[in-house]
Structure formats: C-alpha cells, structure tokens
Amino acid sequence: MVSSSFLRQLFVVLVYVSSPVALAAAARKTADLHTEPGPAARKSPSEKAAGCRCVALTFDDGPDKRTTPRLLDILSREGVKATFYLVGSRIAGARGVVREMRDEGHEIGNHSWDHRELTRLSPERVLQEIRSTDEAIEAATGARPQTLRAPYGSLDRAVRKDFKRPFIAWDIDTLDWKYHSVSRITATVLSESRPGSIILLHDIHRTTVDAVEGIIDGLRSRGFSFVTVSQLLHPKG
Numbered sequence: 001m002v003s004s005s006f007l008r009q010l011f012v013v014l015v016y017v018s019s020p021v022a023l024a025a026a027a028r029k030t031a032d033l034h035t036e037p038g039p040a041a042r043k044s045p046s047e048k049a050a051g052c053r054c055v056a057l058t059f060d061d062g063p064d065k066r067t068t069p070r071l072l073d074i075l076s077r078e079g080v081k082a083t084f085y086l087v088g089s090r091i092a093g094a095r096g097v098v099r100e101m102r103d104e105g106h107e108i109g110n111h112s113w114d115h116r117e118l119t120r121l122s123p124e125r126v127l128q129e130i131r132s133t134d135e136a137i138e139a140a141t142g143a144r145p146q147t148l149r150a151p152y153g154s155l156d157r158a159v160r161k162d163f164k165r166p167f168i169a170w171d172i173d174t175l176d177w178k179y180h181s182v183s184r185i186t187a188t189v190l191s192e193s194r195p196g197s198i199i200l201l202h203d204i205h206r207t208t209v210d211a212v213e214g215i216i217d218g219l220r221s222r223g224f225s226f227v228t229v230s231q232l233l234h235p236k237g
C-alpha cells in the first residue's frame with residue numbers, strides 16, 4: 001500500500017527532476033533577481049493522492065515591508081494559511097513582518113540568502129546560502145524552516161543531496177513577476193488549480209497582493225480549501 005504522503009513527496013521530487021535544464025536556461029534569461037521563470041508543464045497529484053480538495057498558496061522573495069503586511073491582513077481576514085519562502089538578506093529589514101507571519105500561523109520556508117541560482121554555486125556556498133537564511137528565520141521566529149525552495153526552481157542532485165529537508169517546487173506558475181495583471185494572475189490560478197496544487201506567487205508585487213482576494217474567493221467557490229505546504233505533504237490522519 002502506497003501512502004498518499006509518499007505519493008505527494010514523490011511528486012515534489014519528480015517535478016524537480018523533470019526539467020532542471022529548461023529551468024536553468026530560463027533563469028539565465030531573466031534580468032530581475034527576484035523573479036522566477038516558468039517551469040515546463042507539470043502534473044499535479046491526483047485528487048485521490050491529495051486526500052482533500054486542498055491547494056497551497058506560496059509567496060516567494062519577501063519579506064517586503066511595503067507589500068507583505070497588506071497580504072497578511074487579507075489572509076487573516078479570509079482565514080487562509082499560506083507558505084512564505086523568504087530571501088534571507090531581506091529579513092533584517094522586515095523582522096516584524098516575519099514575526100507576524102509566524103503569529104498568524106503561516107509556514108515560513110527558506111528561499112536562500114540572496115536568490116542566486118544554487119546549481120551554479122560551490123557546495124560550500126550553497127550550504128552557506130541555506131544556513132544563513134535558516135539562522136535569520138530562526139532568530140526572527142524561534143523556529144527553523146521545514147521546507148526549502150530553490151531560486152528559479154533550479155536544482156540538481158548535487159545540491160539536493162546535502163539536505164534532508166525537501167525542496168518544494170510548484171505546479172502552477174502565475175508568472176506574476178512578468179505580467180502585473182490582476183485578471184491574468186487570477187485566471188491562471190482558477191483555470192489550472194487541481195487538488196494538491198502548489199501555486200507560485202510573489203508577495204513583493206502590489207498586483208499580486210491585489211489579486212489574492214479574488215483568487216481565494218474563486219478557489220473557494222470551486223470547492224477548494226487552503227493549507228500550508230507542510231500540511232499538504234503531511235496531512236493529519
């Protein structure tokens with residue numbers, strides 16, 4: 001008997017193995033440090049494997065003192081828990097925002113220290129990128145992140161082998177860093193979401209925050225509920 005938790009973890013691993021070369025190539029084309037290229041089309045786990053009609057909203061590249069607090073207010077008002085993949089070098093300027101994330105029950109993950117492409121760094125430098133971000137998050141929240149996310153989704157076996165914690169990919173790329181359009185971001189999420197989907201967004205963009213309320217309403221009306229990444233990987237029961 002294969003457990004649904006196992007299937008979900010397999011999905012997380014598989015999506016990284018599927019197209020690292022394409023991801024790296026796409027990453028090099030982008031000039032903005034805080035952007036993510038669109039990964040190749042990826043399969044979501046089946047509804048049966050997901051165990052519930054749940055999705056995880058993930059917000060990368062913050063914290064941002066200008067945009068993240070408004071997002072936290074919206075999530076609080078809606079009663080939605082999300083997952084934030086933080087860039088370590090940004091934490092010192094927004095510790096209060098990070099503590100608010102923790103206090104509101106959101107999951108906080110590690111998105112490296114300064115958003116470099118990990119596959120192009122030495123193993124020592126990769127460890128430093130992750131460790132220093134762990135330390136900054138732990139100093140702000142008192143807890144070490146349980147999940148990691150590679151900048152640009154760029155990952156290979158050499159990077160992965162040094163970590164016991166999972167690197168988390170996504171199956172829905174809103175391209176919100178590229179198209180600053182509330183209607184486009186919302187339409188992408190609503191048309192592509194499946195049970196078990198992990199949705200990539202960036203809380204450093206005002207238009208993304210503007211889109212969140214509509215995304216939540218739209219997904220709820222389609223019967224979805226919201227969980228953190230770790231809840232998706234390790235559902236209770």
Ligand SMILES: [Zn+2]
Pocket residue numbers: 034035036060061111115151152
């Ligand atoms: Zn990023």
